[in-house]
């Protein structure tokens with residue numbers, strides 16, 4: 001008999017159900033996803049899946065996919081063509097812009113975008129002329145970002161799932177990885193079994209994770225901070241803190257000590273319900289059985305005091321010297337598969353991509369990267385001031401729809417909403433939002449599945465459902481919780497009439513141009529926004545978007561992470577060590593020395609081949625040689641401005657005339673350098689080069705573009721507040 005079967009192709013993508021980043025190897029035959037297995041080569045999951053990952057094919061071929069564009073007509077969904085849908089949506093968007101201004105459209109993105117999709121969506125909102133762009137991190141881990149970034153710099157996990165195997169003591173608080181991040185538990189349990197590590201689970205519920213604990217601590221809900229303060233009370237009382245670590249690298253610990261003194265064992269037991277003897281035991285284990293790590297998830301962060309919880313955890317890590325080395329650190333388990341990347345690329349009301357913020361220097365930087373003038377970008381906003389005003393966050397959009405105009409910050413109420421999704425379904429968490437949705441002049445939900453966003457709103461018209469591809473039907477990269485970036489290859493062509501995010505944004509930009517022309521409005525989108533990209537099959541390629549990210553995203557260290565490097569990592573997954581994530585000696589020369597997925601920061605250009613940063617803040621080397629420090633190196637004050645200095649841009653190359661070159665460049669730009677006293681100059685010389693060696697630097701500088709950012713007042717103090725100032 002004739003055989004029409006094509007050979008089975010094996011294509012790698014990653015599971016989209018959580019932030020661990022397990023590789024899925026799909027078997028594709030005749031264009032159909034016919035089989036699947038967990039990748040045996042991936043250093044992240046090594047042949048394992050959880051039940052969610054094993055069912056990931058259902059996301060594509062499941063019977064609940066949206067098949068074609070639809071709109072509500074008199075409360076009934078009606079099928080329509082793509083051209084008509086995009087044309088009508090563009091027309092309504094322009095009508096809203098004309099009557100109410102650009103801030104009247106809410107751009108809700110998703111933690112399930114690819115990096116390139118998230119970046120493009122933020123860029124689109126910028127070209128639309130608004131900072132009202134957000135995603136679900138607002139209500140999950142944004143408190144983590146604020147807590148750790150204000151404590152030590154980066155708003156991210158310091159170590160990796162794999163590195164947990166090196167820990168001697170692990171505390172899991174506010175998380176249940178046995179159910180939420182199951183494959184991560186293999187690293188936790190390996191640490192427990194191979195290292196005889198202590199596994200302490202602190203949770204109000206006896207969870208499946210708690211069932212594995214060597215010590216289970218049941219606390220009253222919401223008492224995380226008293227628990228941490230109670231542990232620190234025992235640690236300080238018994239002298240278990242890491243005195244040398246604190247002396248060299250931490251500031252503000254005396255203030256912590258004074259605060260903690262109030263939290264006696266009796267008081268902590270009264271508040272938390274945890275017996276004093278048990279807390280003493282846990283404190284001793286964490287402080288003395290090192291290295292120790294603190295693992296948390298959203299049980300800690302989705303609280304009104306989430307940021308304070310996170311700062312308390314960070315302080316415990318600093319007091320015990322458990323940061324910046326193998327087996328230590330803040331291992332923060334994110335939720336969705338790309339919540340890290342979506343945050344990195346600015347789906348946030350207060351920043352452009354790569355955490356540049358929204359001040360003038362940030363806008364000048366990104367305008368230059370996008371190939372347009374700063375002035376032309378400013379002209380897209382309602383007023384110049386709105387360009388620098390944080391937008392409306394997810395938690396307040398319904399207020400901005402419903403409140404009287406004089407109680408809202410923008411010119412008019414929010415009248416329209418774009419929900420580009422992949423499961424971004426925040427409405428289910430905020431019942432108040434429903435009332436707001438009923439009032440909108442336009443609601444567009446672009447998702448692979450019909451979400452409750454579209455069907456909960458009690459609407460009869462001006463509501464559109466657009467079928468978007470899953471991440472298995474397009475190329476792109478995603479960033480796992482540990483900052484590793486993985487390339488994800490398209491497994492099958494778009495199902496039914498679905499289209500990729502990239503294509504829909506491109507088509508929408510073109511339709512907006514037509515709508516603007518018809519209304520004699522001067523604004524245009526498609527030509528300027530998409531000019532830098534290669535267009536293939538009617539859409540910009542993910543590779544060309546990532547190359548633009550390389551040129552612009554120095555701020556978070558994505559500049560060295562090219563599509564070519566990521567594809568090589570995908571191809572040679574088996575050449576990376578399971579624990580260190582380092583490429584082994586027999587790896588091909590192009591990846592040798594790299595850490596898997598080039599975990600950011602990965603500085604320089606791709607050709608410079610920075611290996612990525614597996615562990616943030618290297619505290620194995622002295623501060624003066626660039627080892628991690630969590631205190632300002634020196635403080636200078638001139639004319640009411642305080643500069644708490646950072647270091648320079650690389651730990652090897654930048655001492656010039658006895659001074660760290662970058663610091664001096666900042667001081668010269670400020671006009672301060674020549675006025676320094678001898679003592680101040682000596683303190684600069686002692687600073688060494690760089691806060692934590694290679695970290696923090698691009699926060700501050702894009703020397704080619706002349707942007708210099710100076711981080712001020714970061715450190716471990718719970719009373720401090722991280723800020724950045726552009727010079």
Ligand code: SF4
Nearest residue numbers: 015018022050053183
């Ligand atoms: Fe998917 Fe997370 Fe399960 Fe891995 S652990 S298979 S990424 S849901």
